[in-house]
Amino acid sequence: MMDVIAGVLMVFGSTLVLLAGVGVVRSWGIYARMHSAAKAPTLGILTIAVGLALAVRSTTALVTALLIVVLQLVTGPVGTHLLGRAVYRRMRPELDGVDELARDESVGDGADSCAGAETESGR
């Protein structure tokens, strides 16, 4: 029974990874590709790690799966944020809505936090 649940979880996580791949191929624009490539595989890794801990019932597997999930949840958004900031600053893709980041970026490096605090207090 536990094995079947683990297998279903693995199929679900693999489906999420496949959907992320389809999104990366089919999406238009770099931000849309980052959107689909950053979030779906993280949930897929989480689901597959839960399935692994259910199927391989040992302390080593449980601890390592937990470590993998925590590592992925911490490093995934950080890496995507770094890349998104680099893309925004250097490639300047066209946006659909209002460019709210340009106001803070125009203040200059080193004054970002001050500009954000000033804007927040002004509202």
Place this chain on the structure above:
Amino acid sequence: MLVLIAIAFLLLAGGAGCFLYRLFRGPSVADRVIALDGFLMTVTCGIMVEVTREESVTSLDTVLVVAVAAFVGTGVLARYVERRADESEDG
């Protein structure tokens, strides 16, 4: 159980193929960085499914190494994207 694992492997292979397509065809460097990150996540999932199939945790530490390598690679390549456009204006 083995049937479900086989299905999971097939789905992961499809996802890896999609990421590799974007890795080779990506119009900009940032697209390739995203595709590489997603491909390494797919490799991570594949190793975990393989560990479940053979029910031995010996190759599970490889997942940690691949995850850390993917994060460091994404960070370094993001700095590369940010730095490189200083020389060429259109990036």
